[in-house]
Amino acid sequence: MDNHNNNKIKTTCPYCGVGCGLIAESKNRIYGDITHPANFGELCAKGSNLAASLNNNQRLPTAQVNQQPASLEHALDAIAEKISHCINEYGPESVAFYGSGQLLTEDYYVANKLMKGFIGSSNIDTNSRLCMASAVVAHQRAFGEDCVPGCYQDFDMADLVILVGSNAAWTHPIIYRRISEAKQKNPNMKLVVIDPRKTASCAYADLHLAINPDSDIALFNGLLRYLEQTDKTDKDYIEQHTEGFSKALEAASAKQAPLSELCGVPEQQLNTFFHWFSDTDKTVTAYCMGVNQSRCGSDKANAIINCHLATGRIGKPGASPFSLTGQPNAMGGREVGGLATQLAAHMGFETDSIDRVKRFWSAPNITTKPGLKAVDLFQAINAGKIKFLWVMATNPAVSMPELASVQSALEKIPHLVVSDKFPTETSHYADIILPAAGWGEKDGTVTNSERTISRQRSFLPLTDLIKPDWWAICQVAKRLGFSDAFNFESSADIFREHAALSAFENNDNNTSSQSKRIFNLAELSELSDDQYNELPPTQWPLKMDSISQFTSSRLFSDGQFATHNKKAQFIAIPSNTSRRLDKPQASSDVVNKPHATELMLILNTGRERDQWHTRSITGKIAKLNLHSWQPTAKLHPDDLASLGNPSHIEANNLQQTLIIKCQADVQQKLGEVFIPMHWGFTSSNQGQVNKLVTAEADPYSGQPSCKLTQITVKTATINWTGWLASLNKIDSFPKSSLWTEIKQNNQYLYHLSAADDISTSSNLLLDSLTKGALLAKEDSQQQQFTYALAAEKGGFDWWLQLSEKNSSNNLIEQETQPSDFENILQRASLNSDKKSSSRIICSCYSISQNQISQAIDGGCNSVNSLSRKLGCGNNCGVCKPELKAMLCDKQSIELS
Incomplete structure (x- = not known):
């Protein structure tokens, strides 16, 4: 496969975990790769506008030390000096790294190796802790290893797809389009969306379960009971390939309130969902942040997995529990041990694993215990225990919960290094800044949600002032005296060592507690530079022909898992594990109190369609600001009416106040409010929603609960x-x-x-x-x-x-x-007689909601007819669910 044919460089998208393939002919011509198995040439709005992200004059031009321009050599000397000082004065535990799922695997690998093997601290965590940490724990508990069982092909083959806590239409648009296209081809296919909000993903749904926040465990425990009561479990599979079913069923059967009351869903809808699940062998349950970002996120994920194990729906075509990864290389970070709770290559802190990695790395100072998770890390900074922090490719000054406390930590830490392409809210606090290579300049690999390793290739030149993250880390390691272990000349060198570690002593002959790991890249450990450069998308576990020809791989199809006895483990989860915040006002109360002084609401945070994380890239692209250009709180119309229908609200929690624009949204549940998480203090002074989010976290994964915070809301006066x-x-x-x-x-x-x-x-x-x-x-x-x-x-x-x-x-x-x-x-003029413009729905062609509404009134009765008349939906297609929803709202016919 020629990945550099006629200046057409094959690479991958730097945004979500779908891992879409791209072709870059130049910095101005970038489009989808029709040969890549993740997207077959299709792109969402963010991917379609990647060229615009490269034509930006705001990038960091040089290194800075104490707010003054500096040479790279001087900055690297200063970093090494600060690390050495902290280790000598306070010990290795005073040093910490905070990485990102937007780092390449090679960057992640050397950062993890330096910290855990040579500095001797496990205090290296990542923004993936806010994203997928609960899914990691659930996989490890159920399967023995952090492995996503299914592949994208399963969405094509399923007869029932369930989206739990996932607005895939906006957060994973290419996967959602794959689901909607499969649904059109298969009239019998059902789509169920389980989410308190009615999101864009409901546009093609056959059933929407608007459950109460954090009632997922009760729902899936109820499903497990139903499967047993109706004799729809796979008893042979349970007997031969699993353990713990009886205890899981006993926990799920504990006495509780009626399920419809716990979930806030009519009993008829629950029965429909249970019936569809029990009678549909080919079922994929895809879950994301609504599951993971919870104080009981690990248990939620295991409750879902329990139902798949009980029916033997795992490792089969069209049947799998499927964790949707949020970032382009969150999976790659998990593979190398980028989380504080892992060591490396899917190994934990067992004695034999520590010894194995120590010998492989020849690491004199290898760490022997887990480090501080993200929330704990910033709390330790505030407590004065962490003296040095290196932040790479992420922006915790916007993304972390209890944001005021995190910003205080960044303000007071003695030594803060930030590596990034653009200035961010976090770099505002840094005393050393390294201008990192950005997308299009850096070269390495990423692993997407279905375990496919893809090359992210460079097609833009680097200057002497800007270098990849792996290079900077290795230069610091050499200055610390570890030259032999970090003498890498290229990303290919690092990848080969990473692959070799995954294969090291990874067979059935060992007597260790984890003798054979599924994650094994042995076949890639001796790639030549040319083979690495030409590596096609390759999914693990590897097959003999996978390097030359992509083939979809499902895990556990043989019923063999990565546990000590090769059996999957049911996890017993009582339904009362979930927390349920009582809503202070029922709908009848709101109607009777139209002028309430304040309301207590449940805050939910999440993403907007065309924005990414903290907008350090997408916020600089004009087209991507058309759809959602301002942070806006969305409330149920009755809740807003009870406050007098203000234009802005004042939201309070943890002695923090946020004044923000608001709007009525019939898709919101009564008693709940949604505020997007993208805006920081450099782009808006009213959008820092994480000031309100508590740092309460899952006790197993350490992932904070960003979907369920109780706040008070009152009218804000705007003149x-x-x-x-x-x-x-x-x-x-x-x-x-x-x-x-x-x-x-x-x-x-x-x-x-x-x-x-x-x-x-x-x-x-x-x-x-x-x-x-x-x-x-x-x-x-x-x-x-x-x-x-x-x-x-x-x-x-x-x-x-x-x-x-x-x-x-x-x-x-x-x-x-x-x-x-x-x-x-x-x-x-604000007094113009012209009809005011409305929100942009199609950002590719700047087609507004009013234009679309007028076209529907004029006779357009399908998404296709709207596309023909206006052009909306003809490019990236991410607006199609909203077009469909508008048609349904106007009581138009279904998609033709």
């Missing part, structure tokens, strides 16, 4: 809103102003609002902006103020418009660089 457009980024606003930055191609756009008097606010804003030839138009009767600063060469550096009336978002859809002031007033 004006407005827009500021500027050719330059604005660094600060008056403290009383709420603001969100919406990046466009050639300008910055800011949405503004405040509780202050509009005259006072306008004066404060003008004082904070650059002075010059100011033009102004004030309409005191309408309480509308418009200003512009004339540029020296014509046009305007910025313009500002404030109004006491609600402004529309029509300026989001068009860049505003008029040549004269009156044109500004005309295009920016």
Whole structure:
């Protein structure tokens, strides 16, 4: 396979765990690889706009030491000196690394090797702790090893697909499209979505179970009881290939409240779901953050796995429990031991595993116990126990729960190093910054959700000032005196050692407690440089022809697992493991109290469709800001009405307050509120939702509960809103102003609002902006103020418009660089008779919700007819579920 034919470089997408293949002809021409088994050429909106992420002038240009430009050599010397000082003064446990599922496997491998083998500390954790840690624990408990049993092909073959705690239509769009296309080909296929919210993934669902938060265990324990009571378990499979079924059934059968009450779902819907599951052999249950991000996430995942083991639906075509990985290389990080609770190559901290890895690495200071998980790590920093932290390719100053405490930790730690491509909220606190190679520049491998290793190849040159993460880590290791163990010349060198470690003493001849591990890349341990460069997508466990020809692999098809006796383990999980927060107001109470002073609501956080993590990349791409351009809290209309239908709410928890724009959403359950997790303090001062999220975590996995936090909500007074457009980024606003930055191609756009008097606010804003030839138009009767600063060469550096009336978002859809002031007033006028623009649904072609609604009213009665008329859905296709939902809302016919 030629992966470099005619300057067509085959690589992979840097976003979600689907692991889509790409072809890069240049930095301006990047498209889907039709030969890659993860996506067959299809891409979502984020992948389709990758070229735009490469044309950005905001990247970190050089290393910095104490906020001053520095050479790489000086920065690396300083890092090594700080690590040595901390080890000598406070011991190796005072040093910590915090990595990311966006690191390549080779980066991860050397970071883990340096920390656990040579520094002698297990305090290396990763943002995957916030993502998939509970799934890891569930796999290890049930299967003996962290292995996803199924493959993507199972979605094509299933007769029943269940999405649990997963809005795959937005978070894994290519998988969701695969499911919807399989459903069209197979009329008998059913799709069930289990989620408190009615999300875009419900567009093609046959059944939506809007369960109460954290009632998943009760639901799947109820299913396990139903399977036993209706004689739908596979008794032969249970007897031959599993242990612990009777104890799991006993725990699931403990006395409790009626299931429909626990789950908040009508009994008829529960019976339908149970009937479909019990009668459908080919069942895939895919689960994601709604399961994992919970104080009982590990038990939730095992409750799902229990039902698959009870029916023998594992390792079979179209039948598997399937953990959907969140990040492009979260799986690769797990393979090398990137979590603080693992050692390396799927080995833990058993005595024989420690000895094995120590001998393989020739590691004099190998660690012998697990390190601090992410939440514990930042708490230890606050307690003064961690003195040095190296953060790579992630942004904990936005993504961690109890954010104020984490930001305090980053402020006070004596030594903070950040490696990244762009400035982030975390780099704001750093005393040393390394400009890391970004996507398109770095070269290595990633492993996706179905265990497929793909090459992420470089197609852009690196400068002497910017290097890959693995190179920087190795340079520091050499400065610490470990040259022989880190004398790697390329990512290929590292991969070969990684593969060799996975195979080292990995056979049935050993007497260790974990004698043979399923994760074994022996066949890849002697790849030549050319073979590594040309490596096609390769799924483990490897087959003899897998290096030259991709073949889908399912695990456990022979009923043999990675446990001591080769049997899978049922996990006994009482239904009362789940926590249920009582909602303070039933729907009848809300109707009777239309003007409540405040409400107690359950906070759920998650993703928006076109944004990724903390927006350090997607937030800089104009098209990706069209769909969800502002952090917005979504509440049930009755909850919002009880507060008087405000434009903004004040949310409180943990002595932290968040004032944020809000809107009514009929898809929300009463008593719950959804706030997206992407916005940090460099892009908005009203979107830091993790200030409200508690650090309560699963006791087994350490994964924090980001889906269930009780908060109080009340109306926030807003007296004006407005827009500021500027050719330059604005660094600060008056403290009383709420603001969100919406990046466009050639300008910055800011949405503004405040509780202050509009005259006072306008004066404060003008004082904070650059002075010059100011033009102004004030309409005191309408309480509308418009200003512009004339540029020296014509046009305007910025313009500002404030109004006491609600402004529309029509300026989001068009860049505003008029040549004269009156044109500004005309295009920016908030009093225009033109119908205000609505939210963009198709970001590829900027097709708005209003345009789509009008087309439906005009006779379009299918997604295909909308695509033909408007173009929406014809490119990346991620908007199709929303098109389908709009058609259903208008009582149109089903998708044709």
